[in-house]
Amino acid sequence: xxxxxxxxxxxxxxxxxxxYGAVVGHLGGWRRDPRLSAAAVGAVFGTSACIVLAYxxxxxxxxxxxxxxxxxxxxxxxxxxxxxxxxxxxxxxxxSMLLWALILSGYSTAAMLSTRRRFPRLAPHxxxxxxTIMAFFLVVMVFSSRPFERLDFTPLxxxxxxxxxxxxxxxxxxxxxxxxYVGWSVPFAFAIAALVTGRLGTEWITAxxxxxxxxxxxxxxxxxxxxxxxxxxxxxxxxxxxxPVENSxxxxxxxxTAFLHSIMIQEKRGxxxxxxxxxxxxxxxxxxxxxxxxxxxxxxxxxxxxxxNVGIVFLSFLTLVIAASVALIWWRSDLLTTExxxxxxxxxESAFLFNNLLLLGIAFAIWWGTFFPxxxxxxxxxxxxxxxxxxxxxxxxxxxxLLMMTGIGPVIAWRRASRRNLERNFRLPLVAxxxxxxxxxxxxxxxxxxxxxxxxxxxxxxxxxxEMWRGTRARMRAKGTGPIASLVGLVSRNRRRxxxxxxxxxxxxxxxxxxxxxxxxEEKARLSPGDEIAIGRYAVEYRGGDVEQGxxxxxxxxxxTVREEGGTPYRVRPERRFYPTGEEQTTTEVxxxxxxxxxxxxxxxxxxxxxxxxxxxxxxxxxxxWIWIGGGVMVFGTLIALSTPRPKPSRKNEGxxxxxxxxxxxx
Amino acid sequence: MTGLLVSLAALWVLLxxxxxxxxxxFVARGAPPSETxxxxxELEAEKARLLQExxxxxxxxxxxxxxxxxxRTIEAxxxxxxxxxxxxxxxxxxxxxxxxxxxxxxxxxxEMQGARRGDSEAY
Numbered sequence: 011x012x013x014x015x016x017x018x019x020x021x022x023x024x025x026x027x028x029x030y031g032a033v034v035g036h037l038g039g040w041r042r043d044p045r046l047s048a049a050a051v052g053a054v055f056g057t058s059a060c061i062v063l064a065y066x067x068x069x070x071x072x073x074x075x076x077x078x079x080x081x082x083x084x085x086x087x088x089x090x091x092x093x094x095x096x097x098x099x100x101x102x103x104x105x106s107m108l109l110w111a112l113i114l115s116g117y118s119t120a121a122m123l124s125t126r127r128r129f130p131r132l133a134p135h136x137x138x139x140x141x142t143i144m145a146f147f148l149v150v151m152v153f154s155s156r157p158f159e160r161l162d163f164t165p166l167x168x169x170x171x172x173x174x175x176x177x178x179x180x181x182x183x184x185x186x187x188x189x190x191y192v193g194w195s196v197p198f199a200f201a202i203a204a205l206v207t208g209r210l211g212t213e214w215i216t217a218x219x220x221x222x223x224x225x226x227x228x229x230x231x232x233x234x235x236x237x238x239x240x241x242x243x244x245x246x247x248x249x250x251x252x253x254p255v256e257n258s259x260x261x262x263x264x265x266x267t268a269f270l271h272s273i274m275i276q277e278k279r280g281x282x283x284x285x286x287x288x289x290x291x292x293x294x295x296x297x298x299x300x301x302x303x304x305x306x307x308x309x310x311x312x313x314x315x316x317x318x319n320v321g322i323v324f325l326s327f328l329t330l331v332i333a334a335s336v337a338l339i340w341w342r343s344d345l346l347t348t349e350x351x352x353x354x355x356x357x358x359e360s361a362f363l364f365n366n367l368l369l370l371g372i373a374f375a376i377w378w379g380t381f382f383p384x385x386x387x388x389x390x391x392x393x394x395x396x397x398x399x400x401x402x403x404x405x406x407x408x409x410x411x412l413l414m415m416t417g418i419g420p421v422i423a424w425r426r427a428s429r430r431n432l433e434r435n436f437r438l439p440l441v442a443x444x445x446x447x448x449x450x451x452x453x454x455x456x457x458x459x460x461x462x463x464x465x466x467x468x469x470x471x472x473x474x475x476x477e478m479w480r481g482t483r484a485r486m487r488a489k490g491t492g493p494i495a496s497l498v499g500l501v502s503r504n505r506r507r508x509x510x511x512x513x514x515x516x517x518x519x520x521x522x523x524x525x526x527x528x529x530x531x532e533e534k535a536r537l538s539p540g541d542e543i544a545i546g547r548y549a550v551e552y553r554g555g556d557v558e559q560g561x562x563x564x565x566x567x568x569x570x571t572v573r574e575e576g577g578t579p580y581r582v583r584p585e586r587r588f589y590p591t592g593e594e595q596t597t598t599e600v601x602x603x604x605x606x607x608x609x610x611x612x613x614x615x616x617x618x619x620x621x622x623x624x625x626x627x628x629x630x631x632x633x634x635x636w637i638w639i640g641g642g643v644m645v646f647g648t649l650i651a652l653s654t655p656r657p658k659p660s661r662k663n664e665g666x667x668x669x670x671x672x673x674x675x676x677x
Numbered sequence: 678m679t680g681l682l683v684s685l686a687a688l689w690v691l692l693x694x695x696x697x698x699x700x701x702x703f704v705a706r707g708a709p710p711s712e713t714x715x716x717x718x719e720l721e722a723e724k725a726r727l728l729q730e731x732x733x734x735x736x737x738x739x740x741x742x743x744x745x746x747x748x749r750t751i752e753a754x755x756x757x758x759x760x761x762x763x764x765x766x767x768x769x770x771x772x773x774x775x776x777x778x779x780x781x782x783x784x785x786x787x788e789m790q791g792a793r794r795g796d797s798e799a800y
């Protein structure tokens with residue numbers, strides 16, 4: 011028995027511990043038995059250790075070329091750089107399931123360490139739910155998609171990782187996306203624990219505030235990295251094609267964002283309890299659906315790299331999750347009634363609700379467009395696909411409304427906005443909206459959506475600036491500090507709120523980037539050495555092609571010199587790479603000259619070594635950089651919100667009379 | 678030789694994993710947290726939430742998101758609730774010995790320290 015065979019043993023032991031922990035967790039929670047509850051938490055740690063061991067052994071098998079294992083032989087090759095060999099672990103079905111389980115182990119362990127003492131009634135049930143999810147993935151790896159399955163022989167070399175995945179963005183994109191997907195398991199587990207125990211007040215919301223921000227952040231990063239990978243690797247000049255796998259990754263982001271906003275209403279006003287339960291169940295279900303779409307091969311996708319027959323297993327698990335959650339919500343429906351009612355449609359509560367509906371509307375439109383081919387085939391026998399025009403037409407107006415709500419939500423009054431409140435808080439943003447709209451038209455913008463984004467964007471920016479300024483001014487008056495110190499102090503003491511505003515600024519930048527990129531220019535030409543071509547403000551000279559040898563590929567390269575009006579020349583070298591191992595695939599490696607307000611993008615379509623001529627596609631993408639900058643700002647804002655300190659216990663008021671201590675704390 | 682050592686290490690990890698999951702069943706633990714103890718934790722969490730609410734209410738008021746009347750009404754309601762919660766906390770029996778050190782007493786939000794010195798420093 012080789013050391014790698016211990017990987018299978020680790021998966022089996024992990025499965026046994028997960029099942030055992032799932033049972034004792036609920037038992038411990040129900041009986042309020044500390045031994046059983048501690049055993050469930052111990053099972054989380056034990057199962058996690060088994061998964062970490064299995065993952066480490068599989069990575070070692072990849073790095074040391076253990077081609078006797080089917081999964082290694084299919085996804086690795088000797089010539090691959092070590093970095094890609096390690097990343098190839100999640101390049102196929104079995105390894106990506108192991109990565110899912112590994113990340114879930116990390117989240118579960120951290121969640122139990124952080125909550126088991128603070129939330130003793132919820133933690134055992136939450137441990138049980140997390141272990142059930144782990145058990146599902148372990149069942150897949152033990153019975154269906156086995157990472158340590160042996161071949162009858164040992165091949166001399168492996169087939170190698172799909173060349174499209176041999177890109178550093180693709181090496182880091184799946185872990186980040188999975189960190190986003192998997193992270194929603196923790197809030198889901200605590201929501202289920204709250205339903206099981208009937209503790210449906212703000213306790214589970216308080217426990218899960220930060221645990222919801224983490225997957226939001228990683229889903230943001232994962233989606234942006236995936237878009238960046240598509241932009242530089244797929245070679246079509248765009249970053250988002252409404253591909254089913256892309257759609258599956260963005261749907262939980264919209265649902266999760268709706269959840270992050272609506273829990274604020276439950277915290278402040280005790281409203282939307284059932285809605286929040288439904289939202290977290292929906293968000294978690296969408297993460298499973300996303301994995302199902304990526305891994306089942308049910309829908310054709312340029313991102314589906316590991317189509318297998320596990321679709322039915324995922325669908326069964328998804329059905330179980332939804333059915334059990336709905337049954338629990340129905341069972342606890344009496345306890346999920348709202349403490350307060352909506353008092354006015356012109357209020358913060360109403361704005362947040364509308365924001366929720368828009369986010370879910372977008373998620374539903376994406377779901378509908380993604381699954382329409384399957385639905386149409388089921389009902390008519392004909393597979394009808396909907397393309398980007400459907401998604402753009404439906405989501406464009408919804409997104410613009412969402413952008414507007416991004417500005418309205420933070421400044422409108424709670425309960426009921428008075429005329430005075432509306433005048434005071436919306437005068438400046440509305441002036442900014444009008445000025446930006448007029449300036450956009452005056453500068454030559456004619457597309458209505460671009461003018462709308464400019465105007466609404468100015469509105470959002472004005473609300474954030476106004477909020478920051480008013481808070482800073484109040485602090486300056488109170489503390490007597492300067493504006494910078496006051497602003498820093500304000501943000502530092504209200505990190506969740508101002509971190510959220512910074513995220514809104516990031517969203518605004520992403521809108522600017524997406525809208526700008528709609529004004530894309532494109533030219534295609536067959537060029538011989540010395541030929542020149544113009545696109546937009548750029549003059550491009552083709553200086554011939556080369557054939558180069560890479561570590562595990564052969565590349566044809568076009569040498570282009572780009573000169574912007576009055577600027578210095580810049581060299582770009584788009585490539586086509588041929589990977590001789592495995593499926594003998596060819597990939598496009600685009601060349602991008604990326605600047606703050608414009609990307610110059612070159613694609614080598616074909617190269618004729620006999621004549622030296624190349625077929626070249628040139629694209630100019632305005633504002634595209636702002637999508638990545640906006641993503642960075644969103645992550646920065648989320649990190650600020652996440653850095654909010656936890657309340658600390660103090661004995662400061664001990665010995666005082668109750669009323670005296672109470673008054674001292676709130677005076 | 679390396680393979681043998683790695684195998685032994687992996688076996689130890691597996692044994693440790695099983696041990697971590699099973700040992701709580703065989704180790705006598707203290708009594709479960711009593712209802713009083715759980716109620717104390719709930720009240721402490723509720724108090725922290727209410728103090729944060731009062732803090733944010735003040736910030737909302739200062740940045741024009743509440744009318745004078747709503748501010749007065751909500752502030753009085755929140756303060757009344759906070760006083761009630763703290764009175765209930767102090768009326769509970771003394772902190773039990775099974776609790777973690779430092780988990781007793783009155784919760785103090787770092788961001789509330791200013792609020793305790795007066796509304797003008799709440800933000």
